């Protein structure tokens with residue numbers, strides 16, 4: 001009760017008492033005091049009750065505040081978690097014990113979302129038709145332990161499957177009960193590819209070194225026994241073979257050293273190079289090859305592409321490799337065109353085109369790999385080891401440019417190299 005309320009009660013009691021006094025009755029006094037006492041007690045009780053109510057209000061307000069703070073903190077954590085999840089490069093998926101999706105991140109949707117994903121509806125088996133993913137999740141859940149596996153999975157928009165290192169861990173509530181599993185899909189396709197390339201590279205180098213070395217060893221042994229036996233007539237021929245194979249070994253080792261120097265970031269010294277002059281020099285250098293195969297070669301320089309900002313030695317290597325290929329793989333009497341044009345972004349584009357057999361579709365993605373040859377036998381016959389285009393690609397990339405291949409089987413091949421201008425490097 002508040003102060004005015006108490007005043008009213010006092011006034012009321014005094015009025016009763018006064019009335020009774022006027023009535024001159026002793027008993028009514030008693031009544032008056034009892035009334036006053038009762039009034040005061042009632043006021044006290046109500047005051048106490050009022051305090052409790054107020055306390056309760058205060059407590060409620062505090063609880064409301066706490067609750068709002070916790071829910072804001074929860075919301076913040078959720079938002080942070082969501083940002084974190086979407087910035088993670090791994091695909092993440094959580095499922096409940098029946099295999100229904102609980103949660104997935106943006107990366108997961110980008111890779112596997114083609115089926116349409118709905119939390120608490122879509123199941124693991126609907127996303128991954130092959131059972132291997134569901135099996136790993138099931139094992140982790142059954143054994144209550146993390147499981148690892150390497151799986152090849154199709155991803156949205158790509159024809160080739162990707163390899164994932166899948167790690168699945170059971171999800172536990174605070175009380176320790178397992179209510180599902182979370183899987184992290186780490187894309188190891190590139191890593192695997194690099195590993196395979198490294199293994200292939202060592203195998204290829206050994207193989208390529210072995211062939212000429214075997215020839216050198218065989219011919220030098222025969223040469224020695226012929227010499228000891230006094231048979232001299234075949235010796236000049238043997239020396240020729242030995243010398244040719246030694247040249248081949250040196251060329252191969254030169255290419256390998258070149259490649260490793262470009263790949264490991266060897267210096268590139270850019271300067272202005274006259275494209276027409278460079279082309280003529282390269283054609284002169286390759287004249288024996290051109291004449292041998294009776295090829296037609298011509299150079300075109302578009303206005304604005306007379307000069308190119310590049311490392312002269314490296315640029316020459318690019319042109320030699322491309323023109324050499326065109327001479328080697330085009331049928332006798334074929335045509336080769338070297339053209340310099342203005343390229344995108346103020347740079348220069350080099351085109352080397354021929355009217356040869358072209359490069360089959362299935363080989364195009366691998367053509368720039370080290371040691372890759374479309375027709376190994378044919379290539380070896382003409383002295384190729386499959387390093388030329390790999391060198392070309394690395395040189396152009398070290399200049400900040402890019403290489404593109406256009407080819408129509410049966411009609412010809414064209415390589416386009418885009419070199420950026422001085423400001424784009």
Ligand SMILES: Nc1ncnc2c1ncn2[C@@H]1O[C@H](COP(=O)(O)OP(=O)(O)OP(=O)(O)O)[C@@H](O)[C@H]1O
Pocket residue numbers: 255321325326329330354356357358359367372373374375379383384385386387388389390413
């Ligand atoms: N202009 C072309 N026409 C048809 N096929 C080509 C052409 N250029 C390259 N190729 C194919 O691509 C393969 C790889 O070429 P690359 O220049 O890398 O190696 P290579 O010529 O065999 O050997 P290297 O250049 O190391 O002497 C060749 O073996 C050949 O099969």
Ligand SMILES: [Mg+2]
Pocket residue numbers: 321324325384386387388389
């Ligand atoms: Mg070549």
